Amino acid sequence: MVEGERLDPKIEYLIDFKKLRGMVREILGELDHRHLNDVPAFVVENPSSENLARYIYKKLEQALTGQPVRLVSVSVLESRPAGPRTWRSRVRLVLQRVRAGVGRRGRGGGGRHRAGDHGSGRLRPGRRAGFRCRIGLRGHAQKGRGAADFPDAAGKLNESLLDTGGELLLVSQFTLYAACRKGRRPSFSEAAPPEVARAQFAAVCRQAETLLPGRVASGVFRGRHGRLAHQSGAGDHSARQRRMYRAHRLLTEGALVAQSGIVARRGGVRNRTAQEQARGQAVIRKIFRAISHPGDSRRLAREVVEYLAGSVADADVLQELDLILTEGCANVCRHAYAGQPGELEVRLGLEPGRWIELEIVDWGKGFGPNVQFRNPGPEAEGGRGLYLMCKLSDACRVSRQGQENVVFIHKDIGLSQWKS
Amino acid sequence: MEKLTLKRTERTLLLKYVGEITLEITGELKHRLDAELADETVKAVVVDLSGVSFMDSSGIGFLVSVNTRMRSSGRCFYLYQLSPAVEKTLGLVQLLSFFAILKDECALAAVCG
Numbered sequence: 001m002v003e004g005e006r007l008d009p010k011i012e013y014l015i016d017f018k019k020l021r022g023m024v025r026e027i028l029g030e031l032d033h034r035h036l037n038d039v040p041a042f043v044v045e046n047p048s049s050e051n052l053a054r055y056i057y058k059k060l061e062q063a064l065t066g067q068p069v070r071l072v073s074v075s076v077l078e079s080r081p082a083g084p085r086t087w088r089s090r091v092r093l094v095l096q097r098v099r100a101g102v103g104r105r106g107r108g109g110g111g112r113h114r115a116g117d118h119g120s121g122r123l124r125p126g127r128r129a130g131f132r133c134r135i136g137l138r139g140h141a142q143k144g145r146g147a148a149d150f151p152d153a154a155g156k157l158n159e160s161l162l163d164t165g166g167e168l169l170l171v172s173q174f175t176l177y178a179a180c181r182k183g184r185r186p187s188f189s190e191a192a193p194p195e196v197a198r199a200q201f202a203a204v205c206r207q208a209e210t211l212l213p214g215r216v217a218s219g220v221f222r223g224r225h226g227r228l229a230h231q232s233g234a235g236d237h238s239a240r241q242r243r244m245y246r247a248h249r250l251l252t253e254g255a256l257v258a259q260s261g262i263v264a265r266r267g268g269v270r271n272r273t274a275q276e277q278a279r280g281q282a283v284i285r286k287i288f289r290a291i292s293h294p295g296d297s298r299r300l301a302r303e304v305v306e307y308l309a310g311s312v313a314d315a316d317v318l319q320e321l322d323l324i325l326t327e328g329c330a331n332v333c334r335h336a337y338a339g340q341p342g343e344l345e346v347r348l349g350l351e352p353g354r355w356i357e358l359e360i361v362d363w364g365k366g367f368g369p370n371v372q373f374r375n376p377g378p379e380a381e382g383g384r385g386l387y388l389m390c391k392l393s394d395a396c397r398v399s400r401q402g403q404e405n406v407v408f409i410h411k412d413i414g415l416s417q418w419k420s
Numbered sequence: 421m422e423k424l425t426l427k428r429t430e431r432t433l434l435l436k437y438v439g440e441i442t443l444e445i446t447g448e449l450k451h452r453l454d455a456e457l458a459d460e461t462v463k464a465v466v467v468d469l470s471g472v473s474f475m476d477s478s479g480i481g482f483l484v485s486v487n488t489r490m491r492s493s494g495r496c497f498y499l500y501q502l503s504p505a506v507e508k509t510l511g512l513v514q515l516l517s518f519f520a521i522l523k524d525e526c527a528l529a530a531v532c533g
Contacts, residue, residue, distance in 0.1 A: 294444040319474070319505060326476045330443045378518040381485045384477040391512050 004069040015069045027059045049076045167215045168208055172201040210373045213390045284311075285349050292333040292344040292362065301325035304346050304358075311352055314417035320392045321356065321411070327385040328360035328407050336364025336405065353418050355394075358409040366405040367398050424449070426456060431463040432532045434500075438471030441479035449482055463495050464531055466522065470501035475509050487519060498522045498531060 004014040031039060036047035045051050053076040061071045192200065208216045286307065290300035305322045312318055325346065332344045347359040373390050376383040386407075390396040395410035427434040433456055437449065456462065465486060469475075483499070490497040500522045502510070510516050522528050 294442070298440075298442050298444055319508075322474065323476060323509065326442060326474075330476060330478060333443060375513055378515055379484065379488055381481040381488075382477070384480055384513050388477055388509075388512055 001072040001074075002064070002069040003072050006068060008068065015067060019067075020069075023060060023063045024056075027056055027063070049078055052076045167217065168212055169217050170201070170205055170208060172197060210390075211395075213373065213375070213387065283349055283351050285347070288346040288348065290329075290344050291341045292329070292337060293341050294330075294333055297329035297333040297344060298326060300344060300346060301329050304348060307348070308350070308356065311350060311419055312356075312413060312417060313419045314413075317413055317417050321358075324389050324392050324409055324411070325358065325360070327389050328358070328409070331385050331407070332360065332362040332364070336362040336366075338365070353415050355410060355412045357411075358407075360407040360409075362405050363403050364405060366400050371398050424452065426452070428456075428462075429532045431461060432466060433457075433462045433464070434466045434468060434532070436468035436471065440474040441472055441482065442474065442476045443478040446478045446482040450485070453486060457489070464498065465490055465496070466498045466500050466528065466531060468500045469503055469506045472503050472506050475506050477513075479506075480509065480513060480515065483519065484515075496520070496531070500528055 002015065002020065007014060008016070031052070036042050036052075039047070041055050042051070053074045056076070057071065057074040060074065064071050191197065205216065288300055288304050288307075290296045290303075301322060304325055305318055308321060309318055312321075329344060329346070332342075336342055336344075342362060342364055345359075345361040347361060349357040371386065372383055373386050373396070375387045386396070386398070389407070389409060393409045393411045395408070397408045399406050399408065423437055423439045425436045427436070435453065437445075439445070441449070453465070457465070467483065467486075472479075487497045498520050502521065507516070510519070522531060
């Protein structure tokens with residue numbers, strides 16, 4: 001901070017800031033990118049913030065001799081330790097909603113080109129919801145799936161990929177890290193190096209696949225840098241922030257935020273339930289119990305399905321629920337109590353006209369860390385239970401809550417499939 | 421197990437089960453089939469699934485294990501007349517193209533000789 005008595009008559013400033021900045025830079029130039037203990041002034045003295053401030057003050061005071069201003073104070077701020085750079089928690093995500101079948105392969109130069117088998121061609125974005133994602137890869141995939149950006153029956157953007165049964169196309173794109181703050185061309189130095197990015201992208205794809213089994217494809221980016229750099233660069237800050245806030249709002253309000261794999265908390269589900277109830281919609285809850293034994297497990301599944309047949313009209317849906325329950329109960333029977341009989345419980349929740357939720361609960365040894373949701377190879381004799389449950393539901397998670405091992409299932413059921 | 425019928429022709433074993441194929445029953449099915457397959461003259465097994473109203477992943481596991489056993493010993497394994505429920509379950513785990521499926525009676529007759 002500097003002070004003075006009189007403004008320069010020509011420029012009506014105390015001192016041209018450019019001049020002052022030049023002086024400061026000259027002094028800092030001796031310190032910048034150096035090991036401070038090797039700078040002559042700090043060979044003996046400790047280069048603490050305080051001592052640095054004093055050092056800079058003295059130098060600057062000298063430099064300001066003969067200038068119309070006096071130096072009052074110098075502040076030195078410490079940034080967080082630099083350390084080795086990590087990119088892990090800094091994946092940026094832009095969500096774009098597209099309708100199936102728009103665009104065609106090979107028309108025009110830019111666009112995204114999908115390598116998956118979910119159709120081909122160029123995707124023309126419908127509505128954009130871009131936001132920066134700083135919460136790590138796991139959260140990343142969850143957001144991608146949990147974001148509510150699809151119109152519901154009332155036309156509100158209230159539904160997520162979970163609800164619509166849509167597919168997810170992931171495209172790796174370093175240009176999302178373009179920075180246009182300086183110069184004419186965007187800088188990509190914030191983007192992770194290819195080997196880091198590739199591993200990260202693969203991790204996101206894997207997580208997405210566990211969340212939306214069979215509904216995820218990945219693609220390659222072939223855009224023109226200039227255009228995309230402009231979209232994601234510094235340009236319109238307020239618009240970017242608006243989009244970001246909107247995406248966050250949708251995530252916290254409307255969507256069931258999917259949690260991947262074995263990492264599960266009940267909060268998300270409870271919140272949703274509370275919301276549904278707040279809107280005055282009746283959620284029915286019922287508990288069914290049995291002892292896990294091949295015959296009894298199957299009977300328990302049938303019992304739940306028969307109860308559901310009182311509300312659900314569609315035979316195919318009932319059969320899917322039957323398979324989900326049978327797989328869940330069979331898992332308990334086979335693994336939970338080392339083949340011995342033990343307690344087995346099915347907690348059912350349903351909101352007529354909308355969804356069914358199932359919790360298959362046991363008090364046995366639990367799934368352990370290597371729970372598999374993937375479809376095993378064709379020659380595998382087992383390991384398809386959880387895959388089937390995932391495939392037939394809109395959300396499937398495994399968790400341990402205290403003594404309870406819980407397989408949670410959420411299945412959306414269209415209005416026409418319910419009994420009126 | 422009256423729901424299970426095993427029919428032998430000269431070189432083929434035709435297995436038909438009516439009901440639900442779940443964990444409850446796969447152990448016994450496997451046991452019965454193993455006993456039959458001890459006879460080395462059985463060159464092919466055909467499983468008729470027309471009467472199966474429901475099948476879970478342990479049923480899939482049963483079919484896969486018999487398939488592996490037959491093929492590894494140079495013999496044949498076929499599925500025949502898939503019920504809609506079975507077709508759906510096998511489709512979900514992408515095994516419809518993995519198994520050899522006999523389309524109609526002609527194909528069955530060709531296999532049974």
